[in-house]
Amino acid sequence: MRIPCPFCGPRDEVEFTWRGDASVQRPAAEAGVEAFHDYVYLRRNPRGWTQEWWQHSAGCRAWLRVERHTMTHEIRKVEAA
Amino acid sequence: MSQRFRLAAGGRIERGATLRFRFDGRDLTGHPGDTLASALLANGVRLVGRSFKYHRPRGILSAGVEEPNALVELRSGARQEPNTRATVMELFEGLEARSQNRAGSLAFDRMAANQLLSPWIGAGFYYKTLMWPAGFWERVYEPLIRRAAGLGRASGLPDPDGYDSAQAHCDVLVVGSGAAGLAAARAAGAGGARVILAEQDFELGGLLLAEPAQAGWRAGMLAALETMPEIRLWPRTTVFGFYDQGVLGAVQRLADHLPTPPPSIPRQRFWTIRAREVVLATGAHERFLAFPGNDRPGVMLAGSAAVYARRFGVKPGETAVLFATHDAAYDSAFALAGAGVRMAGIIDPRGDSAAMQAAREAGLPVQAGSEICGAIGGLSLRGVRTRQHGGAGSEAALPCDLLLVSGGWNPAVHLASQSGAALAWDEALQAFLPGASVQRERSAGAARGVFGLAEAAADGAWAGREAAAAAGFAMDTSFPLPDAPTPDPRPYPLYEVKARGKAFVDLQDDVTAADMRLAHREGFGHIEHAKRYTTHAMGTDQGKSGGILGAAVLAEARGESLGVVGLPRFRPYATPVAIGAVAGEAVGAAYHPVRRTALHAWHEARGAAWLDAGMWKRPAYYPLLEERDPWDSILREARAVREDVGLCDVSTLGKIDVHGPDAARFLDLIYANTFSTLPIGRARYGIMLREDGILLDDGTTSRLGEHHFFVTTTTAQAATVLQHMEFHLASAFRELDVSLASVTDQWAAMSLAGPRARAVLARLATGLDLSGLPFMGVAEAEVAGVKARIFRISFSGELAYEVAVRAGQAEPVWQALIDAGATPYGAEALGLLRIEKGHVAGAELNGQTTPGDCGLSRMLKKRGDFIGRVLGQRPGLLDPGRPRLVGLRSVDPARPVRAGSHFVAARGATESLGWISSTTRSVALGGWIGLGFLRGGEARHGEELIAANPLAEEEVPVRICSPHHYDPENARVRG
Numbered sequence A: 001m002r003i004p005c006p007f008c009g010p011r012d013e014v015e016f017t018w019r020g021d022a023s024v025q026r027p028a029a030e031a032g033v034e035a036f037h038d039y040v041y042l043r044r045n046p047r048g049w050t051q052e053w054w055q056h057s058a059g060c061r062a063w064l065r066v067e068r069h070t071m072t073h074e075i076r077k078v079e080a081a
Numbered sequence B: 001m002s003q004r005f006r007l008a009a010g011g012r013i014e015r016g017a018t019l020r021f022r023f024d025g026r027d028l029t030g031h032p033g034d035t036l037a038s039a040l041l042a043n044g045v046r047l048v049g050r051s052f053k054y055h056r057p058r059g060i061l062s063a064g065v066e067e068p069n070a071l072v073e074l075r076s077g078a079r080q081e082p083n084t085r086a087t088v089m090e091l092f093e094g095l096e097a098r099s100q101n102r103a104g105s106l107a108f109d110r111m112a113a114n115q116l117l118s119p120w121i122g123a124g125f126y127y128k129t130l131m132w133p134a135g136f137w138e139r140v141y142e143p144l145i146r147r148a149a150g151l152g153r154a155s156g157l158p159d160p161d162g163y164d165s166a167q168a169h170c171d172v173l174v175v176g177s178g179a180a181g182l183a184a185a186r187a188a189g190a191g192g193a194r195v196i197l198a199e200q201d202f203e204l205g206g207l208l209l210a211e212p213a214q215a216g217w218r219a220g221m222l223a224a225l226e227t228m229p230e231i232r233l234w235p236r237t238t239v240f241g242f243y244d245q246g247v248l249g250a251v252q253r254l255a256d257h258l259p260t261p262p263p264s265i266p267r268q269r270f271w272t273i274r275a276r277e278v279v280l281a282t283g284a285h286e287r288f289l290a291f292p293g294n295d296r297p298g299v300m301l302a303g304s305a306a307v308y309a310r311r312f313g314v315k316p317g318e319t320a321v322l323f324a325t326h327d328a329a330y331d332s333a334f335a336l337a338g339a340g341v342r343m344a345g346i347i348d349p350r351g352d353s354a355a356m357q358a359a360r361e362a363g364l365p366v367q368a369g370s371e372i373c374g375a376i377g378g379l380s381l382r383g384v385r386t387r388q389h390g391g392a393g394s395e396a397a398l399p400c401d402l403l404l405v406s407g408g409w410n411p412a413v414h415l416a417s418q419s420g421a422a423l424a425w426d427e428a429l430q431a432f433l434p435g436a437s438v439q440r441e442r443s444a445g446a447a448r449g450v451f452g453l454a455e456a457a458a459d460g461a462w463a464g465r466e467a468a469a470a471a472g473f474a475m476d477t478s479f480p481l482p483d484a485p486t487p488d489p490r491p492y493p494l495y496e497v498k499a500r501g502k503a504f505v506d507l508q509d510d511v512t513a514a515d516m517r518l519a520h521r522e523g524f525g526h527i528e529h530a531k532r533y534t535t536h537a538m539g540t541d542q543g544k545s546g547g548i549l550g551a552a553v554l555a556e557a558r559g560e561s562l563g564v565v566g567l568p569r570f571r572p573y574a575t576p577v578a579i580g581a582v583a584g585e586a587v588g589a590a591y592h593p594v595r596r597t598a599l600h601a602w603h604e605a606r607g608a609a610w611l612d613a614g615m616w617k618r619p620a621y622y623p624l625l626e627e628r629d630p631w632d633s634i635l636r637e638a639r640a641v642r643e644d645v646g647l648c649d650v651s652t653l654g655k656i657d658v659h660g661p662d663a664a665r666f667l668d669l670i671y672a673n674t675f676s677t678l679p680i681g682r683a684r685y686g687i688m689l690r691e692d693g694i695l696l697d698d699g700t701t702s703r704l705g706e707h708h709f710f711v712t713t714t715t716a717q718a719a720t721v722l723q724h725m726e727f728h729l730a731s732a733f734r735e736l737d738v739s740l741a742s743v744t745d746q747w748a749a750m751s752l753a754g755p756r757a758r759a760v761l762a763r764l765a766t767g768l769d770l771s772g773l774p775f776m777g778v779a780e781a782e783v784a785g786v787k788a789r790i791f792r793i794s795f796s797g798e799l800a801y802e803v804a805v806r807a808g809q810a811e812p813v814w815q816a817l818i819d820a821g822a823t824p825y826g827a828e829a830l831g832l833l834r835i836e837k838g839h840v841a842g843a844e845l846n847g848q849t850t851p852g853d854c855g856l857s858r859m860l861k862k863r864g865d866f867i868g869r870v871l872g873q874r875p876g877l878l879d880p881g882r883p884r885l886v887g888l889r890s891v892d893p894a895r896p897v898r899a900g901s902h903f904v905a906a907r908g909a910t911e912s913l914g915w916i917s918s919t920t921r922s923v924a925l926g927g928w929i930g931l932g933f934l935r936g937g938e939a940r941h942g943e944e945l946i947a948a949n950p951l952a953e954e955e956v957p958v959r960i961c962s963p964h965h966y967d968p969e970n971a972r973v974r975g
């Protein structure tokens, strides 16, 4: 798999570190334990398009939001966080 | 016996040269150009192994990668390699091979008695029979099965060979070099595309190698290919996997065909190939038929027998019978008859066909409408039983020592399937063909059901042109195609002849047609379930030849078509790959990079014993000549710190520069305690949580300016903490104006600790009044003439200064401090000192503990957000019953306590009250001490418990105490 880094161009996946679902948002400080529970533990497991965090850890170290297809590993959108 | 079955002429072997080799201790000869299998057949060796489960005698079935039977142990010593397919192993001088999976000699295998047990060891046997009694599995059944079943043995020694890994990029990758592959490569290369032609065989040509009439066409194609500047021709290269986005994996065998791989070249090279376009010209694998005794040595795929005769000049038997369901297989009868093999009969279930008539005209005895219902023989084939197709009428015996079988051809769709293409059932060809492409690939020739050399070549030329055009290298080119007849490849749909006896559908795994029916009866009728239940197609051959037979038996049992039943999903590796090739160069010293501190050379010169901390090399201790026991050194070094002054290289701690107007706010969010109130020029201990409330890391952070902090992390978590900070800065806290930089490698840090630390440093430091630097104070100074940062912080519990200088200037400063009287101490003494002091480290921050568990709750800020605040308040994490940090002392001071032991109430008790995380011998207290987590915590100080370690069979009485074994008032650090 190759990920087109907006800063470095298309690079091999071995340069990146996966972090997981980029659609979840850290709740506001006062949002309560349920909201934080969902943020930390609840994940969709889509068969299809998913938005996830990848860090170009062995490159420019930017955090990227990557839209990846879980069946084909096709990547259709990458943007810097 | 010298190659009694070698034909007088013909074949591609080099008859002028002789290679000597050994099989099961027998000295034999062959020629360059032979495989081990062809050389064995030339010597009349047809019994080559015993089967996996029943230990039935087995011979050579095929002439290629699909071989399920002829698996041998190759070479000896550390290079011994099990399960090598004799059919693809290139013969070399001195080759040594042994048959596998036998107890005793190959001809008399004591384990063959397993056959008598076969009613009990059919499919699912492992799951059903061996459930009871529970303890029997480990002690009785498993060792028995392991001895009885299985294939070759690994050497158990380190692999002496080197492996290489490399990346390749091309416009068009062509896999396979038969008629279709050669044509595809030529058509693709004509327009200037960068082409790689990968062929698993040691010679390019595929089935053309067994067609002497096409030698000229093949030579012409190769000559044309060699003139193309952008083409790479890779024989001995197996493409084993088709991954995402045009990435394919291949293994190139560079030295496997040499007697001893020279040290100068790797044994194999693992290629990661990125191809714009791919042509899969992988050909097809012939399939056998299921009938009783279809595994006897002497049963051979018809096409493979022709390959032995025409490519290797070998007669695979004296008297042959052909059992075929289609016209294309008749070519093998003609080939063998031409090689002097007596054709005793052609058994064909069909009524009539063009090939049958041609065979009759050539004088071959054809029995139309018949089938073989049994093979007769033990160690070798003696004949076959035939009957009318369908089972009516009486049986007749037909003597022969070679049975050629062909039930049709299975297009080699493995790579196409791996690329994501669905498989489509073709009723006329009785074969699964690659469906619509998902990736940029197309199959060509027999791989997509286009049989016949001329047709395959035309198909390959089309595919090569299309691939080149898609890659931007369109070019109209034409070249002659081979002139060859087109036999009809459409088989009569026969997969199994039902008669009494074992009819195998998977020879390598000893799976019979009856096993497949059993799987269906017991509810495992889905092809994927049946595969797991019976182990059908799970061997190294991946069911290339017989996989479809099992599916056909299942289809009949289910009353559905083969197209509905389908085949199990194809996964890499399509053919076996040595694990060494996958590891590549990343073994031994090259397994991971080594990180050395700026003071490494000094430690080395001083004879330090090393401790691996992640990738870092840290000095563990510095033994003196007279010190034999590591503890002598560790205790001496620790004592120097407690009583005098020591110096420790702490450069491996992670260091992060945090800059920006929002740096203080950011650290308040990252850490569980407050940093925004920290004055410039002061340091503070901090703890960091994960969002789930568990401790992530700890360390000292200093404020060097209004907007500039210097964070230190533990050695182990340095990368994790930086990533954790970067992630939150990019996501939840993105509105903050902060930048982060890892400066771990830029700074060398040394901890000068002990009652005399100030006196020693004062002699070398200029520009700073040390008596004015309070505990947790930070200042700049020159030490030994080098610009340094001085942090008055302590991990050991003594008066201590951490001196940080630029990495390149570390050694003179360190040397000056040593010369001024400091004793170097290593990571072991450092650990001893911190356990005495009750400071937590990696063993306590183990990913399971909370601030409360470690007695750090008071550090949590009461106001404001921070990571881990909300979930850290969950009742389970605040439960007062959780094990809390305590200290412990061995009741008998001389008796060691082992970290990892559990606290139990009394000898023999099994209820764990907590666990021991760190232990050491103590210099301050004498005897063994430790830290641990105990239910009840502080309330149990003074109690005597048992440190139990059932693995080491130890029960050590310990007394619980405060974790602060030494100087609990913390007076010494302020001294």
Ligand SMILES: [Zn+2]
Pocket: A005, A006, A007, A008, A009, A056, A059, A060, A061, A062
């Ligand atoms: Zn980048």
